[in-house]
Amino acid sequence: MKTIFIKIILLNLLLITSVFSGKFENDIKPLLKNSFKTKEVVINQVSQKYSENDKLQTLLQALMKGDLFYTKQDKTFVVLYKKEGKIYYTKSLETQKQLEPMNKKMFKKVKTNNRLRSTIREKLAELNLFSKDRDIRYNSAKNMLKHVSQNSSVLVQKALKIEKDSKVLSVLNEINTIINVKFGTDKQEAIVKLGDYLSPQSLQALKEIYASSEDKELKELARLSIASINRSKDFYAFVEKAFFGLSLGSILLLAAIGLAITFGVMKVINMAHGEMMMLGAYTVYALQKSMPNLIEYSVIIAIPVAFLVSGIIGIIIERLVIRHLYGRPLETLLATFGISLILQQMVRSIFSPLNQEVKTPQWMSGALEINSALSLTYNRLYIIIFALLVFAGILLVLNKTSLGLKVRAVTQNRKMAQAMGIKTGLIDALTFGIGSGIAGIAGVALSQLTNVGPNLGQAYIVDSFMVVVFGGVGNLWGTLIGAITLGEINKFIEPVAGAVLAKVIILVFIILFIQKRPRGLFAQKGRDAED
Amino acid sequence: MKTNISLVQQILQKDKGGKIVLLMLFFVVVFVAISNLLIPKDSFFYISTYTVTLLGKYLAFALLALALDLVWGFIGILSLGHGAFFALGGYSMGMYLMRQIGDRGVYGNAELPDFMVFMNLKELPWFWCGFDNFFFAAFMIAFVPALLAFIFGWLAFRSRVTGVYLSIITQALTYALMLAFFRNDMGFGGNNGLTDFKDILGFDLQSDGTRISLLVLSFLALLGGYIVSKYIINSRLGRVCIAIRDTESRVRFLGYKVEQYKLFIFVVSAILAGIAGALYVPQVGIINPSVFSPMFSIELVIWVAIGGRGTLYGAIIGAFIVNYASTYFTSALPEVWLYALGGLFVIVTLFLPKGAVGFIKKLNLKKYTEVSNASS
């Protein structure tokens, strides 16, 4: 009884596999032949028959890329996934299992030609266009957009009828419009409509009409639509530049907030500020090294850790060195510069003089695609939000907490604050610690954008001082506006003048700006402001 | 001639430290020159050409430190960009030396320096014109730094940018220049700078005689720079400068146009720095944009600080101490050097605010008071 039961199960299994794999394998056997026509027929057939089978996708993609081979020995299909000299690493198409790496002489490639490839592309598109996964549909539609042909028309019409997602719909509509422009009957309407889309293909289609059409009216309409697309493109290019500027500005803001506190509030010029940022960035690196399983969370964990690391080192520096130099800004500048050298060398000794690789978590990579002319990368987007949060946080701490009150009291009138029982030494240390800690946080953000190395801080120190000087000392709002202004100016000059010249121009601009407003954008006024 | 000597005597009167330092340097230079030229190579007393070059380099640095002390020690401008003036002087000299190479370059092009041929330039950029003439180059060595100092100073001092603000702006200035000079299309050799020099005024740069001459010239330039600086400091103008350093606003209310004074000192200092750069380049054999780096400029501040700000000869001592240490450490213990340099910054500012000179003076004073206490 038992054995029969097992036999039945086994038989069933065999049957199932033969239905789903055996038959598929049989049906594609003709691909072994050299005739492209035969291959095309086979592909059309199997595409109809096995549209639900994952292997079809694998087969078509492998064919498309030229990675489909068969073994000379037993004529089974394999997919190449890695080449090492003459050694081929392959997977069986049937079982999806990795096979023994073998010399390439053992295989023969399934050849394709242009015509075949375009058929495959269509089939692939079709396959994906009706996938259950929205992203696959979207990508497939985007792919189709890149190679619009008359043949796609039926497919697109079909998809349009059942598609619900607005983004996919928009791409499908665009394809449809391009088809109409190229091959349709009511070209006028289509041309006008195409002016609302942005993709290079739409523009190309319109340009073709404009260049080749004999019909004056069509020509004029195409010209208008091209102009309309260019206008929108210019607009989005502008938005993108502004976004880059904002992103640079927010990095400068992160770098400068700490300075605005130590330099602006405490009047201490900390040349080691950049190194505090560097320590923050290295914190991310060290965390990722010690917790390789938590890469996804490493950046989040690093924020408080970096704040503490840089903050505590800041407090140590303040207690050991800066405390003795209050009221002597130039000496402070020199001493903290010395500290910056020591910190850099320390990092070189502990880690290495080379740049370290910091990984970006999944959720920070990729981009938010607004439309085909504009996409915003997530890491920059998050850093902008993060910078504003930090800014709001520090504003809150300074203006609404008792610590902030004490900080302001000490910086405005040290002796009076002392007389009122405030421990000025403690407040100094804490303020400096907060400034340094924020630099550490800035370093965490920077680790996601630039190389993490011993010189990381140096690259930003001049810029962040420029922000504070430009914005006006002792005013956090000035720092915010200064940072964003400089970031924007930089990114708008860059395409015209080049990155290096842009920097030079900005430095010259600030030198000239200080002529007009020696105390920055938001200068403090008053009888003692000059002293 | 006699009046000149008596004028120098008058200037150096009461400047014991300065006289000691300059005399010592004089003897060292003479000794090195003789040992290098007259003593056979296998003798124990022979001094290698490498040492001659090193000493020449230190002398050029000492002149640069002197220039910085003039602005920082006597009128209170902490320039973190003095390397820029040094570099501009150096580049002017470098351009002259480049032109002297003629067709002996790798590409054998008599019209263009190698790097221009490499960059596919067809003709010499306009700002290279004239640099085949030594006197023109010599003029530019002083003029270019002076012009930059004048424009920058005029803008900065007029708007009364002072203190750390000014320091940061000067740092930004040299940073901007560094970025610019790193660009290949600036026409100054980009990253690699100017190098492979052959001869100067027809003398082979590699020969011992030329080296010794350059060494002596460097010493004379330092001596001249010292005397000029000392003369300025001893004049009433010098006293106004010190007053500006101590209480700038008060000086204005006495009717002095502070901006003019600052500008004058700044320009003089830039010229001295430019000359220092021009002497540095033929001896070291290369000039590249790294001399513009903020790091170099701020390092030279520590030369002055460690020697003793506001004494002039302290700057010379500081330049020698730090650079000798740098030469020693970077070959013997390269890891340690940045720690040591960083530590120097901290220690000098914390414990030796008046530098080595101040420290020695303090020791002397202590001895003196102890002696006088004992006698009474």
Next chain:
Amino acid sequence: MLLLEHDNTDNIGELKKGNRILYLDDVTVSFDGFKALNSLSLTIEYEELRCIIGANGAGKSTMMDVITGKTRPDTGNVVFGQAVDLLKMDEPAIAQIGIGRKFQKPTVFEGHSVFENLELAMKGDKRFFKTLFACMSGEQRDKIEEAMVLIGLKDFYKKEASILSHGQKQWLEIGMLLMQDPKVLLVDEPVAGMTPGEVEKTGQILTDLSKNHSVVVVEHDMEFIRSIAKKVTVLHEGSVLAEGSIKNIQENEKVRKVYLGE
């Protein structure tokens, strides 16, 4: 309306007793909304000794800042002599045309000796190329010696100013003012930290000076004011509350109310 010109010594006009030497017209200065001077108008005549009193924050120092070019007013005019527009001039130019100032907190050059402090203050061509080659004449040396005797610092002439006491620094600053030989002397709290004997001497010096200069004294010490003053101006909240002889002021009800708190 006068046609004002700056930096032109011809526009000072004739220096004779009773002629106007300094004129503040409707001057307002505000710092972040707070009005330190509130349409202040004031006239000082040549060879006059004027005392200015007022509570803390009445605008005395700000007034001096405006006259000497340290602070720019929001509105109003400041005229020197007949038609020299001080608002268009910077501090050195104002000092050169003939306005000297002694600060509330004595500020002398601590790194210089007493002699050098006086030398720097001395009247003369103060352009940089002149000072570079300047040599002191015997006459000038005598003048400095004279001043040193007057301010009682003859024995200190080689000593650095940093070692002087507060009172001695006050004297040194008065000495510097004398060396400057300005037409108008603005003297801010000259007797703070002085002994009664020194106070008397200072009063004498100021009175003497007012015989061929104009002297404006800001002081808190009423005793001192009484001893020297002919005409007193009371400032309150940035404008003139009362003006007149010391006797008038003391009897003025508004002043008693505001200043003496009665």
